[in-house]
Amino acid sequence: MTSPVLEVSRIRKVFGGVVALEEVSFAVAAGEMVALIGPNGAGKSTCFNVVNGQLRPDEGHVALHGRAITGLPARKIWRLGVGRTFQVAATFASMTVMENVQMALLSRRRRLLSLWPRATRLYRGEALELLERVGAADLADRPCGQLAYGDVKRIELAIALANEPALLLMDEPTAGMAPGERAELMALTAAIAREGRIAVLFTEHDMDVVFGHADRVLVLDRGHLIAAGEADTVRNDPRVREVYLGPETLAADEAEADAPGWAAC
Incomplete structure (x- = not known):
């Protein structure tokens, strides 16, 4: 069996007296889309920040392709092949779409000290290929500040792909x-992940997105991983339904389901 791209093993993280993560373990394989969901305060952002090196866990470890990366600086983890997009898309608004992607390629190749007039001529072909992958080649010469938000999200994906990631974290x-x-966007991401054998771990509040595009779903609640598996299995898990619906709503829902004639409604 092929080893997973990402392995998270028994991670524990505490802030003061608050346990943000407790014994959290999971893995993500190449080409797999895995959703990490949970209510606000469940520990999703903390988990992401542990994986990409912004936080060091108190216990447990993280491995990329079998190599321990626990506690490494975020920039070094990025160079090892962990890309990330953020909830609020971040691009250089005054620069063109092409220049934004070129900047990512320059950073990847450690050429950011090059003089900018010459830098604008570097990696144009590669930048255009990345823009074509995300369906944004026609936007190459437009300033990012003039784009619709959905287009900015696609440019952010192209920027993340410039790092040639083995693992892509999408917040x-x-x-x-x-x-x-x-x-x-999610159909595009899934296609790119499968084609490039990129492992994708993403958080999301839109359940249509989660259950429509995730190969597997992980559910956190108050720092604990309470469910993991294929979408249908997780969707019907009583503990997951209780977390999202609340015990009173869940009880009413189950009572309605057991009532005579419910199946015919």
Whole structure:
């Protein structure tokens, strides 16, 4: 069996007296889309920050392709092949789309000290290829500050792909997007992940996005991993339904389901 791209093993993280993560373990394989969900305060952001090196866990370890990366600086983990997009897309608004992607390529190749007039001529072909992958080649010469938000999200994906990631972390990738744009972005991401054998771990509040595009779903609640598995299995898990619906709503829902004639409604 092929070893997973990402392995998270028994992670524990405490802030003061608050346990943010407790014995959290999971793995993500190449080409797999895995959603990490949970209510606010469940520990999703903490988990992401432990994986990409912004936080050091109190216990447990993280491995990338079998190599321990626990506690390494975020920049070194990035160079090892961990890309990330953020809930609020971040690009250089005054620069063109092409220049934004070129900047990512320059950083990847450690050429940011090059003089900018010459730098604008570097890696144009590679930048255009990345823009074509995300369906944004026609936007190459437009300033990012003039783009619609959905287009900015695609540019952010191209920037993340410039790092040639083995693992891509996506924090609320469809936040602020219209429903149609959300589906398009996640379908595009899934296709790129499968084609490039990139492991994708993403957080998301839109359950249509989660259950429509994730190969597996992980559910955190108050720092504990309470469910993990395929979408249908997790969707029907009583503990997951209780976390999202609340015990009173869940009890009423189950009573309605057991009532005579419910199946015919």
